[in-house]
Amino acid sequence: MNYSTIKKAVACSLVASLGVAGAVNAQDAKVFGGRSQYRTWSIGINGGITSPNVLVGGSNAFGNKVGFFEAPVREYYGINIRKQFSSWFGLQVDANRGRIFTHNSEPFATVNAWDGNTYQSAETSVQYAVSLNGVFQLATIDFLRRENAVNFYATAGYGLIAFNPVMYANNDGTGASWDNKGNWGESATDRELQGDRDFKREAYIPVGLGLKFKLSDRVALDLGYTMNFVDTKTLFGPVANRTANDKFSYTHAGLEFSLGKKEKQDLTWANPVATLYDELKDPALRGEVEALKQRVGALEATVDALSKDSDGDGVSDKFDKCPNTPAGTQVDGSGCPINFPEPPKAEVSLGSYSNIQFEFDSSVLKTSSYAVLDQVASDLKASGATITLEGNASSEGPAEYNKQLSIDRANSVKNYLVNAGVAASQLQVVGNGEDKPVASNATEAGRILNRNVQFVK
Incomplete structure (x- = not known):
């Protein structure tokens, strides 16, 4: 695959993704409350192995005569920081370093380095590889669960890699070697002007797939595979007669840590259609x-x-x-x-109305109270009588807080009756706080009874 074509395609994809993500985020902000309700930053560490082969094929600097699963491996590790912009897209900065090893299973006298010698293997040291990547979550929505525990993702990006290859005469990394460390540069003048050039620097494009498992609210296991297409034919040394740029792959495992306030949900694992299941769940x-x-x-x-x-x-x-x-x-x-x-206004009998009960520390009406309130509204409209709504509270918490809570409960009843057609002038609101219990506050059963609104003439 042509490197220039890959570079243009990745650049266009990143720009388009940022635009679409912005539009999606505007919609999310309108419908779901926006990113401020989520944790959107994470940091990760990873480690694994490199191979001079990639899944899409192609040759490396030593002819790729070794089978894909026979390719030698070396260690590679890194860190990343990610900003999640929506439930399916984020931007991630990756920084890695390590080694890559390649060799040919047979001597290849026809493949020569520029110094006139023949070589059979090479080990490349990567000082750093830094890239900016778009992360596309491919399975964000799980129609069977409100929140995902497994996410598939794909990545594509652009970065800079600094490396130094050492070529060896034997296929096991031994024998006569070629090492250009300290001498990288177009010319001696370039090296003199730029100082010590231990590593060659080139652009590269990482493209990968991965799978994440949610271990806890803060920690996820990250398993991934990344193909790295380097904009050079010298990743494994200046081998002659190269027609394609070099490449290598990185297979890794790592941990990702969600940053931000504990009470917020991690946007990485949020299911944007979860609210559709509320009625069923x-x-x-x-x-x-x-x-x-x-x-x-x-x-x-x-x-x-x-x-x-x-x-x-x-x-x-x-x-x-x-x-x-x-x-x-x-x-x-x-x-x-x-x-x-x-005709004279009829008297309202309040003895038949049961108290309106409330949950602990709540002034929200229960649906079970609607029938009583509808009857009270009907009677008051027919009679024109005036009554007092006395709010009460149990003894938990400060007395001043309970006083206001009892007033809020009485006002909740008043608002319901006014919305049902009762004139506001027929209703008087009083908050007793915890001063007029109907039962003992020493037991939970008694405290439940004390969270009420009573109808008083």
Whole structure:
């Protein structure tokens, strides 16, 4: 594969990925809350082995006459830092160093170095290999789980490698050798101007695949394979008659550590469609949905009732305080004849209403309270009576906090009743805090009963 073509393709892919990632992130910010709700930085360490062969084929400087799985290996290691931009794309800086070894299984007198000698093996020392890589997560969404535990990924990047090859006469790295360390440069003048040139520096393109396993909320196991295409024919020495650039592969295992606040989720493992499963996964939410469906049904029935006017006086039965008015009678807004005294307001019996209970440290209404609240709303609208909503709390926590919590609970009940059509002037809110328990605060059963709102005349 032509190196120039690879370089252009990788550069275009990185630019396009950054643009698409920006668009996706804008959508994520709108729908899911943006990257600020996640941990997006990670650091990793890795180690493994190099081989002078790559999966896509091609030859190395020594003819590649050794089988792929017979190729000699050497140690290689490094670190990386990654910024995750979305659930499927991130940018990663990799820094590695180590050695690469290659040899031919047979002597090859036809392959000569520029000094006129023949060589059968070479070992290249890599001082550093630094690259910027796009990381594409290929299996971010798991439709069976809310959060992934295994991620497949691919990488492509561009970097700079500094290396020094030493060629040997024998295939095991022994015998007469050629070593250009300290003399790299186009000419003696270049070397003099640039100082000691122990390593040759060239651009390279890393392309890889990998698999990550989530070990904990902070740590992941990283297994990967990277093919490195170097922009030179001298990675293993200045061998004559080379027609293709050199390449090598790196197989590694490593650990990745997520950085950031503990309470945030790691974006690497976030499933952007997880919210689609909430109704299937959470029984409590299913109950809430069913309660809301019943509430909608009740509202539809109320709308039907509001449109019914049995006596035809222009006031619906729901609000008609003088039903069965004779046809043609002029009525006021209550459906009663003009100058006809309104009937006295009925008294509301509060003894039949059960207290509205709340969870610990919560002022959110339970769906189980809706039926009682709907009955209270109906009675208050019919009677026009005024009542007091007394909020209460159990004895856990500071008294001042419990005082405010009891007020919040009473206001939650008031808001529900007002939304159901009760005039706000008919409702008075009082917060007792923990001062008026209905049961002993010494037991959990008693404390549960004390988290309530009571209806008082």
